[in-house]
Amino acid sequence: xxxxxxxxxxxxxxxxxxxxxxxxxxxxxxxxxxxxxxxxxxxxxxxxxxxxxxxxxxxxxxxxxxxxxxxxxxxxxxxxxxxxxxxxxxxxxxxxxxxxxxxxxxxxxxxxxxxxxxxxxxxxxxxxxxxxxxxxxxxxxxxxxxxxxxxxxx
Amino acid sequence: xxxxxxxxxxxxxxxxxxxxxxxxxxxxxxxxxxxxxxxxxxxxxxxxxxxxxxxxxxxxxxxxxxxxxxxxxxxxxxxxxxxxxxxxxxxxxxxxxxxxxxxxxxxxxxxxxxxxxxxxxxxxxxxxxxxxxxxxxxxxxxxxxxxxxxxxxxxxxxxxxxxxxxxxxxxxxxxxxxxxxxxxxxxxxxxxxxxxxxxxxxxxxxxxxxxxxxxxxxxxxxxxxxxxxxxxxxxxxxxxxxxxxxxxxxxxxxxxxxxxxxxxxxxxxxxxxxxxxxxxxxxxxxxxxxxxxxxxxxxxxxxxxxxxxxxxxxxxxxxxxxxxxxxxxxxxxxxxxxxxxxxxxxxxxxxxxxxxxxxxxxxxxxxxxxxxxxxxxxxxxxxxxxxxxxxxxxxxxxxxxxxxxxxxxxxxxxxxxxxxxxxxxxxxxxxxxxxxxxxxxxxxxxxxxxxxxxxxxxxxxxxxxxxxxxxxxxxxxxxxxxxxxxxxxxxxxxxxxxxxxxxxxxxxxxxxxxxxxxxxxxxxxxxxxxxxxxxxxxxxxxxxxxxxxxxxxxxxxxxxxxxxxxxxxxxxxxxxxxxxxxxxxxxxxxxxxxxxxxxxxxxxxxxxxxxxxxxxxxxxxxxxxxxxxxxxxxxxxxxxxxxxxxxxxxxxxxxxxxxxxxxxxxxxxxxxxxxxxxxxxxxxxxxxxxxxxxxxxxxxxxxxxxxxxxxxxxxxxxxxxxxxxxxxxxxxxxxxxx
Ligand code: FES
Ligand code: FES
Numbered sequence: 001x002x003x004x005x006x007x008x009x010x011x012x013x014x015x016x017x018x019x020x021x022x023x024x025x026x027x028x029x030x031x032x033x034x035x036x037x038x039x040x041x042x043x044x045x046x047x048x049x050x051x052x053x054x055x056x057x058x059x060x061x062x063x064x065x066x067x068x069x070x071x072x073x074x075x076x077x078x079x080x081x082x083x084x085x086x087x088x089x090x091x092x093x094x095x096x097x098x099x100x101x102x103x104x105x106x107x108x109x110x111x112x113x114x115x116x117x118x119x120x121x122x123x124x125x126x127x128x129x130x131x132x133x134x135x136x137x138x139x140x141x142x143x144x145x146x147x148x149x150x151x152x153x154x
Numbered sequence: 155x156x157x158x159x160x161x162x163x164x165x166x167x168x169x170x171x172x173x174x175x176x177x178x179x180x181x182x183x184x185x186x187x188x189x190x191x192x193x194x195x196x197x198x199x200x201x202x203x204x205x206x207x208x209x210x211x212x213x214x215x216x217x218x219x220x221x222x223x224x225x226x227x228x229x230x231x232x233x234x235x236x237x238x239x240x241x242x243x244x245x246x247x248x249x250x251x252x253x254x255x256x257x258x259x260x261x262x263x264x265x266x267x268x269x270x271x272x273x274x275x276x277x278x279x280x281x282x283x284x285x286x287x288x289x290x291x292x293x294x295x296x297x298x299x300x301x302x303x304x305x306x307x308x309x310x311x312x313x314x315x316x317x318x319x320x321x322x323x324x325x326x327x328x329x330x331x332x333x334x335x336x337x338x339x340x341x342x343x344x345x346x347x348x349x350x351x352x353x354x355x356x357x358x359x360x361x362x363x364x365x366x367x368x369x370x371x372x373x374x375x376x377x378x379x380x381x382x383x384x385x386x387x388x389x390x391x392x393x394x395x396x397x398x399x400x401x402x403x404x405x406x407x408x409x410x411x412x413x414x415x416x417x418x419x420x421x422x423x424x425x426x427x428x429x430x431x432x433x434x435x436x437x438x439x440x441x442x443x444x445x446x447x448x449x450x451x452x453x454x455x456x457x458x459x460x461x462x463x464x465x466x467x468x469x470x471x472x473x474x475x476x477x478x479x480x481x482x483x484x485x486x487x488x489x490x491x492x493x494x495x496x497x498x499x500x501x502x503x504x505x506x507x508x509x510x511x512x513x514x515x516x517x518x519x520x521x522x523x524x525x526x527x528x529x530x531x532x533x534x535x536x537x538x539x540x541x542x543x544x545x546x547x548x549x550x551x552x553x554x555x556x557x558x559x560x561x562x563x564x565x566x567x568x569x570x571x572x573x574x575x576x577x578x579x580x581x582x583x584x585x586x587x588x589x590x591x592x593x594x595x596x597x598x599x600x601x602x603x604x605x606x607x608x609x610x611x612x613x614x615x616x617x618x619x620x621x622x623x624x625x626x627x628x629x630x631x632x633x634x635x636x637x638x639x640x641x642x643x644x645x646x647x648x649x650x651x652x653x654x655x656x657x658x659x660x661x662x663x664x665x666x667x668x669x670x671x672x673x674x675x676x677x678x679x680x681x682x683x684x685x686x687x688x689x690x691x692x693x694x695x696x697x698x699x700x701x702x703x704x705x706x707x708x709x710x711x712x713x714x715x716x717x718x719x720x721x722x723x724x725x726x727x728x729x730x731x732x733x734x735x736x737x738x739x740x741x742x743x744x745x746x747x748x749x750x751x752x753x754x755x756x757x758x759x760x761x762x763x764x765x766x767x768x769x770x771x772x773x774x775x776x777x778x779x780x781x782x783x784x785x786x787x788x789x790x791x792x793x794x795x796x797x798x799x800x801x802x803x804x805x806x807x808x809x810x811x812x813x814x815x816x817x818x819x820x821x822x823x824x825x826x827x828x829x830x831x832x833x834x835x836x837x838x839x840x841x842x843x844x845x846x847x848x849x850x851x852x853x854x855x856x857x858x859x860x861x862x863x864x865x866x867x868x869x870x871x872x873x874x875x876x877x878x879x880x881x882x883x884x885x886x887x888x889x890x891x892x
Contacts, residue, residue, distance in 0.1 A: 033369035034362015074362035096223030097359030098557025134805025136839035
């Protein structure tokens with residue numbers, strides 16, 4: 001099928017099978033490779049994106065479900081994502097970096113929903129994302145730090 | 155511009171595609187451990203590692219080791235920048251291709267900093283010296299009145315200063331100074347070494363712009379997935395491709411046969427049926443739609459549960475005596491007040507790096523180009539030359555970022571697959587493994603069983619120590635019928651027991667391999683660390699002694715044991731990390747109900763580590779609450795990076811302790827994906843406190859791996875402390891804990 005995808009506010013017209021998971025359309029057809037493949041079955045969060053602001057796993061979202069919806073990936077920018085990036089830098093969070101696209105997107109969605117998440121809030125959302133390198137304590141600290149950075153500038 | 159510089163520049167451009175000129179230095183790292191010889195020959199520049207300083211002051215460094223999350227690009231860059239007195243903001247790092255001119259590029263064994271620090275520092279110092287000479291000539295003063303500071307050379311008499319970029323033209327016309335005139339900085343003068351530096355790759359990591367193997371895109375490339383026999387080394391009997399061909403996007407389906415490595419080297423590939431498509435998903439779907447009949451071969455009878463029983467039987471009978479045993483354990487046991495026995499087991503494990511194995515290859519008539527996340531690009535290159543009969547100089551291996559490696563990506567079977575497919579279809583192709591492929595066709599960390607027996611005298615001193623161990627050897631992946639653990643493997647914590655034992659006997663029992671065996675982060679130390687630390691805890695309990703005190707007594711008096719390496723074992727350093735950790739954990743404190751503390755120490759990759767874990771256990775629900783770790787890794791190059799590595803090692807150790815198990819039935823691996831091969835998640839992550847001993851005068855030792863072996867035994871010892879239940883067989887989920 002021919003469909004229009006709106007990714008980070010830009011429209012891409014693609015010709016794909018309608019049951020293709022969005023992940024592979026973004027990566028292989030549109031060519032934005034920041035969104036990662038980790039498991040393909042909703043287990044690791046590496047492929048996290050925002051769909052109309054909602055956190056979803058793009059490996060388990062069919063391209064036919066997203067027409068006309070706003071897709072937000074790690075290549076995009078938003079106020080909360082920028083604070084998170086700053087905090088990620090300050091805390092030297094990544095090791096191999098591979099999971100961090102998904103971690104940042106999941107954290108963005110967390111801050112979009114909850115202004116000042118508690119550790120429990122963080123666990124609830126971020127436990128969907130695996131980091132095999134084990135950067136979890138830094139991720140937790142960086143999310144708190146992003147909130148602090150944001151409050152400082154407001 | 156001088157002739158030399160033009161030549162250098164051209165070669166630099168040729169090799170790395172850098173367009174700007176500047177001063178470039180290289181050094182020969184194959185011999186660097188002892189000698190440093192920067193050479194720029196007249197007609198050919200044959201460097202191993204580079205600094206390139208451009209006229210705008212930018213400095214580019216070539217990283218010869220693979221980056222897989224251990225921070226090596228940043229660490230080595232910081233060593234050069236420090237000696238060079240460079241401003242960190244001007245530094246960028248480029249990844250080297252796989253080529254023997256870079257010296258050994260095999261990124262494993264926690265040795266990159268250990269072997270490369272000094273040559274890197276010397277390169278920085280040499281460049282600095284040349285910049286000083288250039289400035290001195292400009293000012294017409296003696297070099298001794300000039301000093302380097304923050305990207306400038308300063309005239310100490312007049313306080314004039316010149317920016318590095320402005321010295322490039324003059325410096326590049328100078329001869330490279332003799333090594334003897336190059337002086338390294340004193341520890342107290344370090345600006346970056348031993349401090350905390352941010353990763354040079356942070357921006358790419360947080361914007362999704364770092365290119366991992368799986369992100370490589372070249373014009374007209376295809377995507378492929380390979381169906382491999384569920385049983386190791388099984389082959390294709392026949393296959394039906396009708397349904398697979400119907401999958402939209404599938405373009406081609408071919409059989410690729412196993413490439414068997416010659417004895418002693420390389421990894422070959424498993425072979426199977428490859429589905430080639432115009433996107434990854436179509437290739438995956440096509441693969442699922444194949445109907446394949448397999449010749450499963452002799453590994454079909456392999457059941458890991460049965461094998462566990464077999465190994466358990468074997469370690470309860472006399473095995474082969476391992477050299478290094480001493481004294482007489484039998485008479486020690488006879489005289490002992492009490493003897494303690496225990497048997498421990500660790501299952502097979504898979505690495506499961508977040509980025510699955512993958513490679514992009516383009517085979518063209520007489521040359522091959524590859525883009526891949528490999529830990530060992532040179533072996534990949536020679537392996538390709540061997541299997542495809544193409545001269546090694548016509549093979550280019552481009553090293554991408556690695557989305558984790560942990561040992562998996564030092565085996566280049568996935569690269570061989572990509573080249574084999576590209577050769578058949580005459581087009582560039584990217585092979586991507588599914589997570590299921592990764593978990594079911596790995597080079598597994600071996601399973602092990604070990605039996606320990608200890609004798610305690612009436613003063614509760616250990617008088618005898620017998621240890622029998624069996625695990626399939628890594629050597630089996632290179633040499634068939636290697637049915638006993640090898641000497642180098644036993645050297646990882648078994649023969650080099652850190653305790654002062656009068657009567658010590660180590661035996662090795664038979665353990666054949668029915669899966670491909672490989673190394674995984676900290677390798678055999680996982681077994682030795684688990685067995686030894688669990689057993690010492692059992693002995694301490696039997697002796698009614700405090701576990702930390704008991705370890706300290708067992709380590710014994712201060713002694714230095716020189717081995718073949720330049721890194722002698724120093725018992726004092728091991729005791730020091732243990733004392734430090736006990737202090738951090740407030741060992742002996744009163745604990746809340748259901749809480750327990752456990753301790754473990756381990757010496758590996760020449761580093762000393764002690765860890766204490768605090769767990770809470772409610773209804774067999776284990777939560778790791780706190781982890782305190784101290785490491786003595788000699789000179790600490792990048793402190794925050796070392797902490798990050800040890801935090802990561804904690805989580806890696808927790809994953810294997812809690813969930814890590816690969817099992818087989820009828821030769822096939824039973825796990826599939828992260829739902830049945832689980833990882834620790836953020837909700838499981840404890841508070842972690844890391845202390846790095848201040849040993850800046852000692853040479854640097856391993857960091858990436860030594861933090862792993864202590865975690866599982868410390869957790870199990872803590873569970874015992876909390877509940878009185880001893881876990882001797884991993885993982886914890888199998889023992890009803892979760
Ligand atoms: S790839 Fe989508 S959750 Fe793992
Ligand atoms: S940083 Fe490597 S998987 Fe998270």
